[in-house]
Amino acid sequence: MVVARLIERKRNGDALTPDEWRTLLRLYTEGAVPEYQMAALLMAICFRGLERHELTAMTDAMCDSGIRWPRGAGSRFRVDKHSTGGVGDKTSLLLAPLLAACGVAVPMMSGRGLGHTGGTLDKLESIPGFRTDLSIDTAQAQLERIGVALIGQTEEIVPTDRKLYALRDVTGTVESMPLITASIMSKKLAEQLDGLVLDVKVGSGAFIPEPERALELAQMLVATGEAGGCRTVALLTAMDRPLGRACGNALEVREAVAGLRGEAPGDLMEVTLALGAEMLLLAGGADDQEGAIRRLRRTIASGAALEKFRDVIVAQGGDPAVLDEPSRLPTAPVIAEVTAPHDGRFPPLDPRRLGEVIIMLGGGRRVAEDTVDPAVGLEVLPRAGQRVRGGEPVIRIHARDEAGRKEAEMVLARELESAWRRGAEPLPLVIRRVTATDDGGGR
Amino acid sequence: MVVARLIERKRNGDALTPDEWRTLLRLYTEGAVPEYQMAALLMAICFRGLERHELTAMTDAMCDSGIRWPRGAGSRFRVDKHSTGGVGDKTSLLLAPLLAACGVAVPMMSGRGLGHTGGTLDKLESIPGFRTDLSIDTAQAQLERIGVALIGQTEEIVPTDRKLYALRDVTGTVESMPLITASIMSKKLAEQLDGLVLDVKVGSGAFIPEPERALELAQMLVATGEAGGCRTVALLTAMDRPLGRACGNALEVREAVAGLRGEAPGDLMEVTLALGAEMLLLAGGADDQEGAIRRLRRTIASGAALEKFRDVIVAQGGDPAVLDEPSRLPTAPVIAEVTAPHDGRFPPLDPRRLGEVIIMLGGGRRVAEDTVDPAVGLEVLPRAGQRVRGGEPVIRIHARDEAGRKEAEMVLARELESAWRRGAEPLPLVIRRVTATDDGGGR
Numbered sequence: 049m050v051v052a053r054l055i056e057r058k059r060n061g062d063a064l065t066p067d068e069w070r071t072l073l074r075l076y077t078e079g080a081v082p083e084y085q086m087a088a089l090l091m092a093i094c095f096r097g098l099e100r101h102e103l104t105a106m107t108d109a110m111c112d113s114g115i116r117w118p119r120g121a122g123s124r125f126r127v128d129k130h131s132t133g134g135v136g137d138k139t140s141l142l143l144a145p146l147l148a149a150c151g152v153a154v155p156m157m158s159g160r161g162l163g164h165t166g167g168t169l170d171k172l173e174s175i176p177g178f179r180t181d182l183s184i185d186t187a188q189a190q191l192e193r194i195g196v197a198l199i200g201q202t203e204e205i206v207p208t209d210r211k212l213y214a215l216r217d218v219t220g221t222v223e224s225m226p227l228i229t230a231s232i233m234s235k236k237l238a239e240q241l242d243g244l245v246l247d248v249k250v251g252s253g254a255f256i257p258e259p260e261r262a263l264e265l266a267q268m269l270v271a272t273g274e275a276g277g278c279r280t281v282a283l284l285t286a287m288d289r290p291l292g293r294a295c296g297n298a299l300e301v302r303e304a305v306a307g308l309r310g311e312a313p314g315d316l317m318e319v320t321l322a323l324g325a326e327m328l329l330l331a332g333g334a335d336d337q338e339g340a341i342r343r344l345r346r347t348i349a350s351g352a353a354l355e356k357f358r359d360v361i362v363a364q365g366g367d368p369a370v371l372d373e374p375s376r377l378p379t380a381p382v383i384a385e386v387t388a389p390h391d392g393r394f395p396p397l398d399p400r401r402l403g404e405v406i407i408m409l410g411g412g413r414r415v416a417e418d419t420v421d422p423a424v425g426l427e428v429l430p431r432a433g434q435r436v437r438g439g440e441p442v443i444r445i446h447a448r449d450e451a452g453r454k455e456a457e458m459v460l461a462r463e464l465e466s467a468w469r470r471g472a473e474p475l476p477l478v479i480r481r482v483t484a485t486d487d488g489g490g491r
Numbered sequence: 492m493v494v495a496r497l498i499e500r501k502r503n504g505d506a507l508t509p510d511e512w513r514t515l516l517r518l519y520t521e522g523a524v525p526e527y528q529m530a531a532l533l534m535a536i537c538f539r540g541l542e543r544h545e546l547t548a549m550t551d552a553m554c555d556s557g558i559r560w561p562r563g564a565g566s567r568f569r570v571d572k573h574s575t576g577g578v579g580d581k582t583s584l585l586l587a588p589l590l591a592a593c594g595v596a597v598p599m600m601s602g603r604g605l606g607h608t609g610g611t612l613d614k615l616e617s618i619p620g621f622r623t624d625l626s627i628d629t630a631q632a633q634l635e636r637i638g639v640a641l642i643g644q645t646e647e648i649v650p651t652d653r654k655l656y657a658l659r660d661v662t663g664t665v666e667s668m669p670l671i672t673a674s675i676m677s678k679k680l681a682e683q684l685d686g687l688v689l690d691v692k693v694g695s696g697a698f699i700p701e702p703e704r705a706l707e708l709a710q711m712l713v714a715t716g717e718a719g720g721c722r723t724v725a726l727l728t729a730m731d732r733p734l735g736r737a738c739g740n741a742l743e744v745r746e747a748v749a750g751l752r753g754e755a756p757g758d759l760m761e762v763t764l765a766l767g768a769e770m771l772l773l774a775g776g777a778d779d780q781e782g783a784i785r786r787l788r789r790t791i792a793s794g795a796a797l798e799k800f801r802d803v804i805v806a807q808g809g810d811p812a813v814l815d816e817p818s819r820l821p822t823a824p825v826i827a828e829v830t831a832p833h834d835g836r837f838p839p840l841d842p843r844r845l846g847e848v849i850i851m852l853g854g855g856r857r858v859a860e861d862t863v864d865p866a867v868g869l870e871v872l873p874r875a876g877q878r879v880r881g882g883e884p885v886i887r888i889h890a891r892d893e894a895g896r897k898e899a900e901m902v903l904a905r906e907l908e909s910a911w912r913r914g915a916e917p918l919p920l921v922i923r924r925v926t927a928t929d930d931g932g933g934r
Contacts, residue, residue, distance in 0.1 A: 053661050056663035056666075059534065083525075084529070087530040087534075091534035219528055220495050221498075221502075381631055
C-alpha cells in the first residue's frame with residue numbers, strides 16, 4: 049500500500065475501500081504511517097468527507113485498535129447515552145442510576161470538561177473519594193453486580209482515537225463531521241452496547257451550533273451506530289442556554305441528586321426524561337414514550353434511582369453521605385448574586401460566556417492539563433422565558449476568592465445586559481428525534 | 492503564532508498575511524513547525540489555493556531560506572529559461588551558450604530527470620568530465636568570465652523547497668498550482684535574475700497536459716516572477732510529442748551540438764529560437780521578435796554559439812573534443828530500428844510512453860536514487876505530420892543490451908500502432924505567449 053496514493057485518491061474525492069481504511073489505521077496506530085501522512089489525509093477528509101461505507105470502516109478499524117468492554121455473562125440490555133457537550137448538562141448523572149434502577153445495564157465511559165463544556169468525570173470526582181479510573185474488568189464486574197459503572201476512557205480503549213485526536217487538535221482538522229463521528233462512535237461501539245442514545249446539542253453553546261449541521265451530525269452518528277450493530281437514536285436538544293440551574297462540578301452533582309429525588313428544575317427533568325425514555329424504549333422497558341416516562345418518574349418517586357446512585361458511589365469509593373448531606377460536597381467560600389438589569393422575560397444566557405466564567409473561576413479547563421476546582425460555579429436561578437423583575441437575583445456566583453467573584457460579576461452583568469438586548473426566544477428543549485430511518489449522508 | 496489557527500484559517504478559505512507566511516516558513520525550515528502541521532496546511536492549500544499576495548510572500552520566504560546567486564560586479568542583464576519538463580527537450584543546452592554569445596548573462600540552475608521527463612544536469616554529465624556541482628561562488632566567477640554557468644541546485648539554495656518537496660511527495664500534495672509555482676519561482680528568484688523565460692509544456696507529455704490549466708500555471712508563474720522583481724514571460728509549447736529527434740542524455744547533447752551548428756531538426760530550432768528571442772528581448776538585445784531571431788541565427792551561423800559552449804565545457808571540466816568528434820560521447824552497443832506500421836502522416840508519439848521506454852532502457856529515473864545510463868535512448872526520425880511509408884524506419888533504439896532492445900521494440904511497435912489509430916493532429920509548436928498583462932489568479 050502506497051499511502052501517498054491513498055491520500056491523493058481521497059484528495060481527488062474518491063472513496064477508499066474498507067480494507068484500505070483498516071490497513072491504514074492499523075499501520076498508523078503501529079507508527080508505520082507517519083503523522084504527516086495522516087495529517088494530510090485528515091485535511092483531505094475535511095474537504096471531501098467520507099462515504100458511508102468509509103466512515104463505517106474507519107470507525108470499526110479505530111474500535112479494533114484497542115480492547116472492548118467485555119460482554120460478560122450478563123444478559124441485560126446494554127444502553128449508554130452520549131452528549132456532544134454543553135454547560136450545566138448533568139443528565140448523565142441522573143440517567144445512569146435511573147436506567148440501571150429500571151434493570152437496564154449502563155456501561156458509561158465519559159470524558160472530562162474542556163473549554164466551555166463540562167465533563168461527567170469531573171463532576172463525579174467532586175464526590176469525595178469517588179474514583180473513575182476503574183480497570184475495564186473491574187467496571188464489568190460492577191456492571192454485572194449493580195447494573196452501572198461510570199468510568200473514564202482507559203488507555204486500552206480505542207488508542208487510535210487518542211493518537212488521531214492529538215493530531216487533529218494541532219492540524220486544524222477537529223471540525224470535520226465524519227472525523228467527529230468516527231471519534232465518538234468508535235468509543236461508544238467499544239462499549240459493546242445494544243443501544244445508544246445521543247444527545248446532539250443545538251444553539252450557541254453547542255459544539256455545532258447550527259440546527260441543520262447538528263441534524264446532519266446526528267444522522268451520521270445514528271447511521272454509523274446502526275452500521276456497527278448498535279441500535280441508535282439521537283435527540284437534538286437546546287444548548288442556547290445552560291441546562292438546569294447549576295453549572296460547575298459539585299453544584300451539578302447537588303442538582304443531579306435533587307433530580308433523583310424528583311426536585312430538579314423543570315428544563316433539566318424534561319431533557320433527562322426525554323433521553324431516558326429513548327434509552328428505556330431501546331431496552332424494551334416500555335411500550336411507548338409516555339409509558340417510558342411514567343416508569344422513569346415512578347422509579348424516581350420510589351427512591352430506587354437515588355438508591356442506585358448510592359450503590360454506584362459506594363462501589364466506586366465515594367462518600368455516599370453526600371446524598372443526604374449535600375454540604376459534604378466541596379463548597380466555595382465566596383458567594384454573591386447578580387441581579388436582573390430590567391424587568392421582563394429572562395432571556396437565554398450564552399452557555400459559552402457562562403462556560404468562560406466557570407473557567408475564570410477555576411472550575412473548567414482551557415487546556416487538557418489544567419486542574420479544576422470542584423467547588424466553584426454558577427447557579428442560574430430563573431429558567432429562560434420566566435418573568436423576572438429588575439433588581440431580582442438571577443445568577444449566584446460560587447467563587448474561590450474575591451478576585452474571582454469580582455471578575456465573574458463584571459462579565460455576568462455584561463452578559464445579562466447583552467442577553468436582554470438580544471432578547472432571543474429560547475429554543476424548544478427537545479427539538480427533534482433522529483432515528484435510522486432518517487437519511488444521513490456521509491459528508 | 493498558533494500554527495493550528497493558521498491552518499484552520501487556510502482551511503476555511505481565508506488568506507494568511509505575508510508576515511504569517513514568512514514566520515511560518517522560517518519556523519518550518521528551522522524544524523520548529525513539525526512536518527504534520529505543514530502537511531495539513533499543504534493539503535488545505537491544494538483545496539483553497541493561495542491569494543496572489545500569499546503566493547508572493549510564500550515564494551519570497553522560501554527564497555529567503557537560503558543563499559542567493561550573488562550579483563557580483565557584472566553589469567550584464569541576467570536571464571534564465573526554465574521548462575516544466577518534457578521528453579527530448581534539450582533547448583537549455585542550446586539557449587545557454589547561444590544567449591551568452593549574445594552578451595546576456597545566463598546563470599542556469601537545472602535539475603535531474605525524474606519519471607518520463609529528462610533533466611539538463613543528466614544531459615550535461617554525459618559529456619566526459621563535465622561537472623555541474625560547482626559552488627555558487629565558482630559559478631558566479633565563471634558567469635562573470637564567460638557569461639554562462641550551468642549548475643545543479645546546491646544544498647544552500649532554497650533549502651525550504653527541498654524540505655517541502657520531500658513532504659509533498661509523500662502527502663499527495665504535489666499537484667497544487669500555487670505550490671508548484673512557489674517551488675519553481677523561489678529557485679529562479681534565488682538566481683537574482685533580471686529576466687526569466689518560462690517554457691510551460693502542454694499536451695500528453697506535459698506535467699499539466701490540459702491547455703487551460705497550463706495557461707493558468709503560466710499566468711501564476713509570470714505574476715509571481717514579476718512580483719519578485721524579475722521580468723517574466725512564458726511560452727506555452729507543444730509536448731504532445733517529443734521535441735527534436737533525440738531522446739536520451741548523450742543523444743540529446745549530440746543533437747544540441749548539431750543545433751549550435753545550425754543543423755538541428757526544424758521543430759527543435761523553432762522552439763529554441765522562440766524561447767531565445769524572448770530571452771534576448773528581455774535583455775534588450777533586439778527590438779522585436781524578428782530582429783531577435785535574426786540575431787540568434789547569426790550568432791549560430793558565425794560559430795560564436797558553439798564556441799561559447801566549448802568555453803562552458805572547458806570551464807566545467809568537460810572534454811571539449813566531443814564538439815568535433817561526437818563519437819567521444821557515450822554510445823550504446825545495441826542499435827535497432829522500428830518501422831512505420833502504415834503509410835501516412837507520422838502521428839505525434841506519446842512522450843510519456845517514450846519516456847517510459849527510456850527508463851526501461853536505463854536512461855531515466857523511476858525514483859530520485861536511480862542512476863542513469865547516458866548512452867541509451869531513442870531517435871524519432873520523422874517529425875510529426877511528415878509523410879512516411881509503411882516499413883520505413885521511424886524510431887532508432889540505442890540500447891545497452893539485447894533484452895533492452897527487445898522490450899523497447901515491443902512497446903514502441905505498440906505505441907506506433909496506437910498513435911496511428913489515435914491519428915491526432917500535432918499541436919502548434921508555440922501555442923501562446925503569456926506576459927504580465929495577462930491576468931493570472933492565485934488559485
